[in-house]
Amino acid sequence: MGPAMDSIIERLRGVPWEALRLDLALPAIERVLSGSAAEREVDRSLRSARDLDRPGRAALVEAIFGVALWRRRLAFHAGSPEARLLLFALLRDLAGREDAGALCGVAQEPPRRPAPEPLADRFSLPDWLSALFVRELGPEGAAAFAEAICAPGPVCLRANTLRCSREELAGRLTAEGLTTRLALLARDGLVVTTPRPNLLGLASARAGLFEAQDEGSQLLGELVAAEPGETILDLCAGAGGKSLQLAAHLQNRGAVIAHDPDQERLQRLARRAAKAFATCIEVAVPRESDRVLVDAPCSELGTLRRGPDARWRKGEAAAAGFPALQRALLERAAPLARNRLVYGTCTLRREENEDVALAFEQAHPEFLRQMPAVCPTSEGFFRCLPYLHDTDAFFAAIWDRR
Ligand SMILES: C[S@@+](CC[C@H](N)C(=O)[O-])C[C@H]1O[C@@H](n2cnc3c(N)ncnc32)[C@H](O)[C@@H]1O
Structure with a gap:
């Protein structure tokens, strides 16, 4: 065990x-x-x-x-x-x-049986997921991954550096009765160590001093390496987790262009931006920018630990359409990226990760892939995993224009 x-x-x-x-x-x-x-x-x-x-x-x-x-x-x-x-x-x-x-x-109690050996029985997985984990991570990695996603994972916060440093945030939270430790990898991350915290009840939450954001998601946002004064396009901004982070990296100097076809999510983004004092975010039509983030829609197998029944509510067939959409999003993003292009997913499937990235770079020799400073794979991509980094699983490829 x-x-x-x-x-x-x-x-x-x-x-x-x-x-x-x-x-x-x-x-x-x-x-x-x-x-x-x-x-x-x-x-x-x-x-x-x-x-x-x-x-x-x-x-x-x-x-x-x-x-x-x-x-x-x-x-x-x-x-x-x-x-x-x-x-x-x-x-x-x-x-x-x-x-x-x-x-x-x-x-009438059924007879007792020792713990089962096969992965799918031991960690309660549908057969297709068990096979996919073995295919992507090998037998040992699959067992470690399957075990890790049976626990809900830590609550991770990102200090809103438009308002305070993470050390200042840790002090404020301690005063409000919440203990934390510094995240090991994400520069603005704090991992909550108080069990079952009520984040919404905190004065520091109402003051917009932090966002709840998995450490792996924070690492993905950091790969953009946004600098104050730049324009950053967040092509799949959703409700704005990474747009808010990018605005903080810009220190509100420059612009984050947030785009998403889902209007409801964009409305949530606008409300969150107002609360976080992220004044440089514009919800707008995509346009040429210094850096572009494609935080792509995907099969989301990297976040299975976030819901006890998530693994039973997904099907293999539903993932089939993602690679074509992901390729199309990269094609849309490429001409808009003056310097850097980052492609990210929160899934494990090679068809949505390495295969999409490799196909893109074959068609676009004007972009040169960069090795990530944290969580590099042997192939030169970024990948963080719950059993290695205590994060949700994320994948990313980083390219700079030659
Ligand atoms: C992984 S989520 C984004 C999460 C968000 N970046 C964050 O950090 O909170 C993927 C997003 O892609 C959006 N999406 C789906 N189809 C799209 C398309 N054709 N163009 C742009 N975004 C799309 C979805 O609405 C969803 O919000």
Whole structure:
């Protein structure tokens, strides 16, 4: 068992399972197993039982998220895909409760089985994802990756350097009762060490002193190497995580041109920019710029640890269309990049990463690929991984115009 699995088991052992309300948990778990999102079912169950005490709420949340994530491993132990037996296996085989039968109303307990060996059973993965992890990372890397994505990952903040340094932010957060440590790789990153922090309730959040942003995402933004006075095009800006970061790198001198076809996301970006004092961001039609970031739409397999059931809500077929879109986005970006072009994804699939980048540079000899200073691969790309860097998985290629 690796370190992630140890801490998962320890957390499950600490849940007050005796407070679990089966009448709330079982229907929610059944809906999750039929395809409803676990997050939605947790919200719905908690809202329907507002009088539930703290231990009851904790047990309900862990039961729904636990079965959502571990369903395949639990079916192995239970010998059945039935919701009540899966919950029973969560309590008996992962959380180590001897009274699991009584707590779950299971009279005929299935026989105990040792932990399964195959990756897909051990870390509760669909077959196609298990095969993809092995293909991309080799057997050892796949096991380490699969284990790492069974834990939710740390909460990482980016100090908004338009307002304060990360050291000043750490001091402010300590005064507000939140402990942090410096991120090891991202220059403005702070990793929260207080368990289950309520970030939205903090005065420093209301003052726009930080953004929650995974450390890997921050590293990707840093690859642009934006300098004050430059114009930066963020071609796939979305709700603006990286636009805000780039505005901070510019120290509001110059411009970040934010583009995205999704108007709702751009509206969120505008609200976040106002709160963060990021005055140099323009939501505008793409135009020639010193540097261009293509933070491309992708299959998002690098962020699977962010949702307990994310792995069960994705399909292999849905990823098929991304490479053509990614190539088209790079073709659109290339003539607009005066100096640097950065292509990034949060996925592991070679078809969306190396293959897209290599095809682009074959067609564009005017761009020369640059080796990243952090997280370089042997092929000269950027890749960070949860089990190596404690980040979500991101890929990037960096080119400078010759
Ligand atoms: C990975 S997300 C961007 C995340 C964002 N950069 C951030 O840091 O928060 C990819 C974005 O690409 C956008 N997108 C999809 N099709 C696009 C297109 N044809 N041109 C530009 N952006 C597109 C999506 O709407 C989505 O917001």
